[in-house]
Amino acid sequence: DARVTQTPRHKVTEMGQEVTMRCQPILGHNTVFWYRQTMMQGLELLAYFRNRAPLDDSGMPKDRFSAEMPDATLATLKIQPSEPRDSAVYFCASGFRTGGRADTQYFGPGTRLTVL
Amino acid sequence: GQQLNQSPQSMFIQEGEDVSMNCTSSSIFNTWLWYKQDPGEGPVLLIALYKAGELTSNGRLTAQFGITRKDSFLNISASIPSDVGIYFCAGQFNGKAASNFGNEKLTFGTGTRLTIIP
Numbered sequence: 001d002a003r004v005t006q007t008p009r010h011k012v013t014e015m016g017q018e019v020t021m022r023c024q025p026i027l028g029h030n031t032v033f034w035y036r037q038t039m040m041q042g043l044e045l046l047a048y049f050r051n052r053a054p055l056d057d058s059g060m061p062k063d064r065f066s067a068e069m070p071d072a073t074l075a076t077l078k079i080q081p082s083e084p085r086d087s088a089v090y091f092c093a094s095g096f097r098t099g100g101r102a103d104t105q106y107f108g109p110g111t112r113l114t115v116l
Numbered sequence: 117g118q119q120l121n122q123s124p125q126s127m128f129i130q131e132g133e134d135v136s137m138n139c140t141s142s143s144i145f146n147t148w149l150w151y152k153q154d155p156g157e158g159p160v161l162l163i164a165l166y167k168a169g170e171l172t173s174n175g176r177l178t179a180q181f182g183i184t185r186k187d188s189f190l191n192i193s194a195s196i197p198s199d200v201g202i203y204f205c206a207g208q209f210n211g212k213a214a215s216n217f218g219n220e221k222l223t224f225g226t227g228t229r230l231t232i233i234p
Contacts, residue, residue, distance in 0.1 A: 004158075042119055043159075043204065043224040056221070091158050104149060105222065107158030 002026045004108035006092050012114045018080040021111045023092030024073055032075045033105060034060075034067055035091040043091070049075065050097060082115045089113070122205055122225035130233050135192040137228045139205030147208040148181050148188040149222065154201045162203075163190070195232060202227045 005024045013019055025032050033048040047057035052069040060067065064086075066078045079086055089112050093105040122139045129135060139148070147166055151159035163174050165181035165188060172179055176193045188205055205225040 042226055045221055048221070093158070104161050104164055106161070107151075109156070110158050 004092055004094050004106055006090075006108040006111050008111055009109060010112045010114075012116065013082055014116050015083055016081040017115075018078065019082045019086075019113060019115075021077045021090050021092075021113070023075040023077075023094075023108060025075065025092070025094030026106060027073070029094035029096045029106075031095045031097050031105075032069060033093040033095075034075070034077050035093065035107075037089045037091060037110070038087075046077070046090075079113075082113075084115045087113055087115050120205055120207055120223055120225040122203075122228050124228060125226065126229040126231065128231045128233055129195055131195060131197060133195055135195055135199070135230060136189065137191075137203060138187060138189045139207075139225045140187045141207055141223070142186070143207070143209075143223075144185040145207035145209050145223075146185065148179070149206040149208065150177075150179050150188070150190050151204045151206060152201050153204065153227075159204055192230075195230075197232055200230055200232050202229050204228075 004026055007022045031050045034046040035043050036046055037043045044059055046060040047067040048055055049069050064079055069075045089110045091107050091110045093107045095105040120139050120141045149164050150162045152162050153159045162177055163172050163179040165172055165179055168181055168185050169183050170181040178191045180189045182188055192199055204227050206222040208222050
Protein backbone atom coordinates (compact mmCIF):
# COMPACT_ATOMS: atom_id res chain seq x y z
CA ASP A 1 0.00 0.00 0.00
CA ALA A 2 1.92 3.03 -1.31
CA ARG A 3 1.78 6.09 0.92
CA VAL A 4 3.30 9.51 1.24
CA THR A 5 5.55 9.64 4.29
CA GLN A 6 6.49 12.73 6.26
CA THR A 7 9.01 13.33 9.00
CA PRO A 8 8.97 14.40 11.69
CA ARG A 9 5.34 13.91 12.69
CA HIS A 10 5.68 16.47 15.44
CA LYS A 11 8.15 19.29 15.98
CA VAL A 12 8.34 21.78 18.83
CA THR A 13 10.93 24.50 18.47
CA GLU A 14 11.74 27.95 19.68
CA MET A 15 11.28 31.10 17.71
CA GLY A 16 14.27 31.84 15.50
CA GLN A 17 15.28 28.22 15.02
CA GLU A 18 15.51 26.54 11.64
CA VAL A 19 12.91 23.86 10.90
CA THR A 20 13.23 21.25 8.17
CA MET A 21 10.33 19.02 7.19
CA ARG A 22 10.77 16.08 4.86
CA CYS A 23 8.48 14.23 2.54
CA GLN A 24 8.84 11.04 0.55
CA PRO A 25 6.28 11.02 -2.28
CA ILE A 26 4.70 7.86 -3.59
CA LEU A 27 7.12 6.10 -5.93
CA GLY A 28 6.38 7.03 -9.52
CA HIS A 29 4.48 10.22 -8.72
CA ASN A 30 5.87 13.26 -10.51
CA THR A 31 4.08 16.08 -8.70
CA VAL A 32 4.65 17.09 -5.09
CA PHE A 33 2.70 19.67 -3.13
CA TRP A 34 3.24 21.38 0.23
CA TYR A 35 0.20 22.58 2.16
CA ARG A 36 -0.26 24.30 5.48
CA GLN A 37 -3.38 23.77 7.59
CA THR A 38 -4.53 26.08 10.36
CA MET A 39 -7.87 26.56 12.05
CA MET A 40 -8.15 30.09 10.72
CA GLN A 41 -7.01 29.62 7.11
CA GLY A 42 -7.83 26.00 6.44
CA LEU A 43 -5.69 24.19 3.87
CA GLU A 44 -3.43 26.51 1.91
CA LEU A 45 -1.10 25.54 -0.91
CA LEU A 46 2.43 26.74 -0.26
CA ALA A 47 4.34 25.34 -3.24
CA TYR A 48 4.43 22.52 -5.73
CA PHE A 49 6.86 20.74 -8.00
CA ARG A 50 6.60 18.65 -11.12
CA ASN A 51 9.44 16.37 -12.12
CA ARG A 52 11.42 18.05 -9.31
CA ALA A 53 11.12 21.51 -10.84
CA PRO A 54 9.33 24.17 -8.79
CA LEU A 55 6.19 25.32 -10.61
CA ASP A 56 4.53 27.60 -8.14
CA ASP A 57 5.57 28.88 -4.74
CA SER A 58 3.34 31.93 -4.66
CA GLY A 59 1.68 30.74 -1.46
CA MET A 60 4.92 30.67 0.46
CA PRO A 61 6.49 33.53 2.45
CA LYS A 62 9.69 33.81 0.45
CA ASP A 63 11.76 35.54 3.06
CA ARG A 64 11.75 32.61 5.46
CA PHE A 65 10.39 29.56 3.64
CA SER A 66 12.13 27.47 1.03
CA ALA A 67 11.09 24.26 -0.70
CA GLU A 68 13.34 21.91 -2.65
CA MET A 69 13.41 18.46 -4.20
CA PRO A 70 16.97 17.18 -4.00
CA ASP A 71 15.86 14.00 -5.77
CA ALA A 72 12.69 12.27 -6.88
CA THR A 73 12.23 10.54 -3.54
CA LEU A 74 12.66 13.53 -1.24
CA ALA A 75 11.01 16.91 -0.88
CA THR A 76 11.96 19.36 1.85
CA LEU A 77 10.33 22.42 3.32
CA LYS A 78 12.50 24.70 5.44
CA ILE A 79 11.61 27.61 7.63
CA GLN A 80 14.42 29.89 8.75
CA PRO A 81 13.96 31.65 11.07
CA SER A 82 10.76 30.17 12.44
CA GLU A 83 8.10 32.35 14.09
CA PRO A 84 5.14 31.49 16.34
CA ARG A 85 2.71 32.28 13.49
CA ASP A 86 4.26 29.40 11.54
CA SER A 87 2.68 26.95 14.00
CA ALA A 88 0.44 24.71 11.89
CA VAL A 89 0.20 21.26 10.38
CA TYR A 90 2.21 20.96 7.18
CA PHE A 91 1.10 18.38 4.65
CA CYS A 92 2.90 16.98 1.69
CA ALA A 93 0.88 15.44 -1.14
CA SER A 94 1.94 13.70 -4.31
CA GLY A 95 0.26 12.90 -7.59
CA PHE A 96 1.00 12.04 -11.19
CA ARG A 97 0.27 14.21 -14.17
CA THR A 98 0.52 13.22 -17.78
CA GLY A 99 -1.24 14.98 -20.60
CA GLY A 100 -4.68 16.40 -19.87
CA ARG A 101 -6.25 15.33 -16.61
CA ALA A 102 -4.12 15.76 -13.53
CA ASP A 103 -4.07 12.80 -11.17
CA THR A 104 -5.57 13.21 -7.75
CA GLN A 105 -3.38 14.16 -4.84
CA TYR A 106 -2.51 11.75 -2.05
CA PHE A 107 -1.71 13.33 1.26
CA GLY A 108 0.85 12.37 3.86
CA PRO A 109 0.05 12.29 7.59
CA GLY A 110 1.45 15.78 8.16
CA THR A 111 4.04 17.42 10.41
CA ARG A 112 2.57 19.28 13.36
CA LEU A 113 4.82 22.25 14.01
CA THR A 114 4.71 24.31 17.18
CA VAL A 115 6.94 27.37 17.42
CA LEU A 116 7.20 28.76 20.93
CA GLY B 117 -5.97 32.34 -0.39
CA GLN B 118 -9.32 31.51 -1.92
CA GLN B 119 -11.51 28.97 -0.16
CA LEU B 120 -14.68 27.34 -1.23
CA ASN B 121 -17.74 27.81 0.93
CA GLN B 122 -18.87 24.56 2.51
CA SER B 123 -22.03 24.04 4.50
CA PRO B 124 -22.92 23.15 7.05
CA GLN B 125 -19.80 23.92 9.08
CA SER B 126 -20.68 21.17 11.52
CA MET B 127 -23.27 18.47 11.90
CA PHE B 128 -24.39 16.48 14.91
CA ILE B 129 -26.36 13.42 13.92
CA GLN B 130 -27.37 10.04 15.27
CA GLU B 131 -25.99 6.81 13.92
CA GLY B 132 -28.04 5.59 11.02
CA GLU B 133 -29.08 9.02 9.79
CA ASP B 134 -28.30 10.29 6.32
CA VAL B 135 -25.97 13.25 5.85
CA SER B 136 -25.89 15.93 3.18
CA MET B 137 -23.32 18.65 2.67
CA ASN B 138 -22.46 20.98 -0.15
CA CYS B 139 -19.76 23.20 -1.50
CA THR B 140 -20.12 26.36 -3.57
CA SER B 141 -17.68 28.50 -5.47
CA SER B 142 -17.70 31.79 -7.31
CA SER B 143 -15.46 30.22 -9.96
CA ILE B 144 -16.10 27.23 -12.18
CA PHE B 145 -14.10 24.05 -11.84
CA ASN B 146 -13.82 21.07 -14.11
CA THR B 147 -12.89 18.67 -11.33
CA TRP B 148 -14.45 18.33 -7.91
CA LEU B 149 -12.97 16.17 -5.19
CA TRP B 150 -14.21 15.15 -1.76
CA TYR B 151 -11.77 14.29 1.02
CA LYS B 152 -12.18 13.07 4.60
CA GLN B 153 -9.73 13.93 7.33
CA ASP B 154 -9.46 11.97 10.56
CA PRO B 155 -7.79 13.53 13.63
CA GLY B 156 -4.03 13.57 13.30
CA GLU B 157 -4.07 12.40 9.69
CA GLY B 158 -3.96 13.89 6.25
CA PRO B 159 -7.02 14.17 4.01
CA VAL B 160 -7.97 10.97 2.21
CA LEU B 161 -9.68 11.07 -1.17
CA LEU B 162 -13.25 9.73 -1.15
CA ILE B 163 -14.70 10.60 -4.53
CA ALA B 164 -13.52 12.41 -7.67
CA LEU B 165 -15.90 14.02 -10.18
CA TYR B 166 -14.82 15.11 -13.66
CA LYS B 167 -17.95 16.11 -15.54
CA ALA B 168 -20.80 18.54 -14.89
CA GLY B 169 -23.87 16.63 -13.77
CA GLU B 170 -21.86 13.53 -12.90
CA LEU B 171 -23.16 11.43 -10.00
CA THR B 172 -20.65 9.02 -8.46
CA SER B 173 -20.94 6.60 -5.57
CA ASN B 174 -18.40 4.99 -3.29
CA GLY B 175 -20.20 2.61 -0.96
CA ARG B 176 -22.56 4.66 1.18
CA LEU B 177 -21.17 7.91 -0.20
CA THR B 178 -22.62 9.65 -3.24
CA ALA B 179 -21.31 12.89 -4.71
CA GLN B 180 -22.57 15.06 -7.51
CA PHE B 181 -20.88 17.60 -9.75
CA GLY B 182 -23.25 20.55 -10.07
CA ILE B 183 -24.52 21.53 -13.49
CA THR B 184 -23.24 25.08 -13.14
CA ARG B 185 -19.74 23.68 -12.36
CA LYS B 186 -19.72 25.99 -9.34
CA ASP B 187 -20.98 23.53 -6.77
CA SER B 188 -20.84 19.97 -5.59
CA PHE B 189 -22.72 17.83 -3.10
CA LEU B 190 -21.86 14.89 -0.89
CA ASN B 191 -24.35 12.53 0.71
CA ILE B 192 -23.65 9.80 3.22
CA SER B 193 -26.37 7.25 3.80
CA ALA B 194 -26.96 5.33 7.03
CA SER B 195 -24.08 6.93 8.93
CA ILE B 196 -21.86 4.79 11.14
CA PRO B 197 -19.38 5.81 13.87
CA SER B 198 -16.35 5.66 11.56
CA ASP B 199 -17.89 8.40 9.40
CA VAL B 200 -16.89 10.91 12.09
CA GLY B 201 -14.33 13.40 10.83
CA ILE B 202 -13.96 16.53 8.75
CA TYR B 203 -15.07 16.45 5.13
CA PHE B 204 -13.46 18.78 2.61
CA CYS B 205 -14.45 19.56 -0.91
CA ALA B 206 -11.79 20.69 -3.35
CA GLY B 207 -12.09 22.20 -6.79
CA GLN B 208 -9.53 21.97 -9.55
CA PHE B 209 -9.37 23.57 -12.95
CA ASN B 210 -7.37 21.56 -15.44
CA GLY B 211 -6.42 23.45 -18.55
CA LYS B 212 -5.07 21.94 -21.70
CA ALA B 213 -1.88 19.94 -21.58
CA ALA B 214 -0.01 22.75 -23.28
CA SER B 215 -0.64 25.14 -20.42
CA ASN B 216 0.31 23.07 -17.44
CA PHE B 217 1.17 25.78 -14.99
CA GLY B 218 -1.24 25.90 -12.09
CA ASN B 219 -3.52 23.17 -13.35
CA GLU B 220 -2.97 20.85 -10.44
CA LYS B 221 -3.75 23.42 -7.79
CA LEU B 222 -6.63 22.47 -5.55
CA THR B 223 -8.82 25.04 -3.87
CA PHE B 224 -10.21 23.59 -0.66
CA GLY B 225 -13.48 24.15 1.09
CA THR B 226 -13.74 25.29 4.67
CA GLY B 227 -14.72 21.82 5.87
CA THR B 228 -17.76 20.16 7.43
CA ARG B 229 -17.15 18.54 10.80
CA LEU B 230 -19.35 15.47 11.29
CA THR B 231 -20.07 14.23 14.81
CA ILE B 232 -22.21 11.21 15.61
CA ILE B 233 -24.15 11.39 18.82
CA PRO B 234 -24.34 8.06 20.66
